[in-house]
Amino acid sequence: MDGTVLVADDDRTIRTVLTQALTRAGCKVHATSSLTTLMRWVAEGRGDVVISDVMMPDGNGLEMLPKIQEDRPGLPVIIISAQNTIMTAIKANEAGAHDYLPKPFDLPDLMKRTARALDSHSVRAKPARDDGAAAGDELPLVGQTPVMQALYTLMARVMNTDIPVLITGESGTGKTVIARAIHDFSDRRTLPFVTVTTADLQDIEGPARVLARVKGGTLLIEEIADIDLEAQARLVRMMDAPGDHVPRFLATSLVDLASRLESGALRQDLYYRLDGAMLTVPALRERVEDIELLAHYFLGKAEAHGTSARPLSPEAAKLIHDYSWPGNVRQLENAMRRLGLGTRTDVITRAEIAMILGNQPDLEPILTGGTTTEKLSASVERHLRRYFDLHGGALPPAGIYMRILREFEQPLIEISLEATGGNQAKCADLLGINRNTLRKKITDLDISVTRRRKLM
Numbered sequence: 001m002d003g004t005v006l007v008a009d010d011d012r013t014i015r016t017v018l019t020q021a022l023t024r025a026g027c028k029v030h031a032t033s034s035l036t037t038l039m040r041w042v043a044e045g046r047g048d049v050v051i052s053d054v055m056m057p058d059g060n061g062l063e064m065l066p067k068i069q070e071d072r073p074g075l076p077v078i079i080i081s082a083q084n085t086i087m088t089a090i091k092a093n094e095a096g097a098h099d100y101l102p103k104p105f106d107l108p109d110l111m112k113r114t115a116r117a118l119d120s121h122s123v124r125a126k127p128a129r130d131d132g133a134a135a136g137d138e139l140p141l142v143g144q145t146p147v148m149q150a151l152y153t154l155m156a157r158v159m160n161t162d163i164p165v166l167i168t169g170e171s172g173t174g175k176t177v178i179a180r181a182i183h184d185f186s187d188r189r190t191l192p193f194v195t196v197t198t199a200d201l202q203d204i205e206g207p208a209r210v211l212a213r214v215k216g217g218t219l220l221i222e223e224i225a226d227i228d229l230e231a232q233a234r235l236v237r238m239m240d241a242p243g244d245h246v247p248r249f250l251a252t253s254l255v256d257l258a259s260r261l262e263s264g265a266l267r268q269d270l271y272y273r274l275d276g277a278m279l280t281v282p283a284l285r286e287r288v289e290d291i292e293l294l295a296h297y298f299l300g301k302a303e304a305h306g307t308s309a310r311p312l313s314p315e316a317a318k319l320i321h322d323y324s325w326p327g328n329v330r331q332l333e334n335a336m337r338r339l340g341l342g343t344r345t346d347v348i349t350r351a352e353i354a355m356i357l358g359n360q361p362d363l364e365p366i367l368t369g370g371t372t373t374e375k376l377s378a379s380v381e382r383h384l385r386r387y388f389d390l391h392g393g394a395l396p397p398a399g400i401y402m403r404i405l406r407e408f409e410q411p412l413i414e415i416s417l418e419a420t421g422g423n424q425a426k427c428a429d430l431l432g433i434n435r436n437t438l439r440k441k442i443t444d445l446d447i448s449v450t451r452r453r454k455l456m
Helices: 012-024 035-043 061-071 086-094 107-119 146-158 175-184 206-214 229-240 257-263 268-274 288-304 314-322 328-339 350-357 376-390 400-419 424-431 435-444
Strands: 004-008 028-032 049-053 077-081 099-102 165-168 193-196 218-221 248-253 277-280
Touching: 004 012, 004 035, 012 028, 012 107, 028 035, 035 049, 035 061, 049 061, 049 107, 061 077, 061 086, 077 086, 077 107, 086 099, 086 146, 099 107, 099 146, 146 175, 146 277, 165 175, 175 193, 175 218, 175 248, 193 206, 206 218, 206 229, 229 268, 248 268, 257 268, 257 400, 288 314, 288 328, 314 350, 328 350, 400 424, 400 435, 424 435
Parallel strands: 004 028, 004 049, 049 077, 077 099, 165 248, 165 277, 193 218, 218 248
Antiparallel strands: none
16 A cells, blocks of 8 residues: 555554555555544545544544534545444434444454555545434434444445345344435435335336335335235336336335345345345344343333333343344344233343243254254254244245255355365365356355465
């Protein structure tokens, strides 16, 4: 890298680490713990890129972004912050930040982003948001784990664009909540947010009625894979000729759309029109450290509706942490709501949690340590029975065969690649499949391959 980087952070360790890493990469570095000093450097014309914390002893880094853009139009600013909320990502994006990373950040990732910033010649300013037009900092999105921070960052990037967004994730993860947040914090927030299902598209006049309702706002197509082919054709025609007020198109899906494309159940032209950007909402088991935070959030909501405030006992907190939550965030929310109807003790006990979970599928907690002698086939059977039980008397959505195969196939390939150091030839041999087949599966499953020197 070649250029001068201005670093502003009140943490001496971070300043030292960034100074050393950037200097080794070939950059000149000026580091400070003061926003005042940073702004003086910017005004003097120093620096090709700025890396700044948000909360500084003498001010807020986000609030300085407009002044930086006024003094030095096009100067890329990378915001780093320990305030790991979606609002931080959104505000950084709207204020014109070139990039945003939550703390703790991955140093190689920050170095790559800095290199890209040095190569850029300008930063695209984002439209300012009218603070009085949105709901404020209170969003129904709770989570501080890295997977949620990555999701927040992607949401902020697509927020004020017009590209369609496809939101995928298991049932109960909050796909509709994500879609609503994209609308509520976008430039279209004052326009309607309309949800469309198959029923809205059953007759030839359906698309026209939908467009009349949305009026150039945001149109969310729920569970796109459940819409029949005839209605899909109407959607394609509607997207191609939306009239004078073009809406923003969002869609959700809980199933693997690749299998629907292969089977012909999903039109390719519709898929490609919707797949402008893809957001994957993680399952609750992929963000275990958020579970207790979410539980407290939902208990707080229940308290606001008249129930008494009761904290979780340590034993109760451990149970909800270890439980697998097959119904994801929706199941957790319902469980916390039901606690308000239980016995009145000073704290929420483990017995209360166990009683509520005992009436739901997947009573057994996730194994967090130790070993088990259970055969793989028995484990798969147990999890499949849980999955069917979760749907009560109804059948799961069609296409379960390919979904289950994907659930098993992806971790198998990922673990095999890790064991062989990312060597695809060795991995194909280990799996007993053709190398070209492995390459296709890596592409289809969007698996990241990293080569290592040491192979097992």
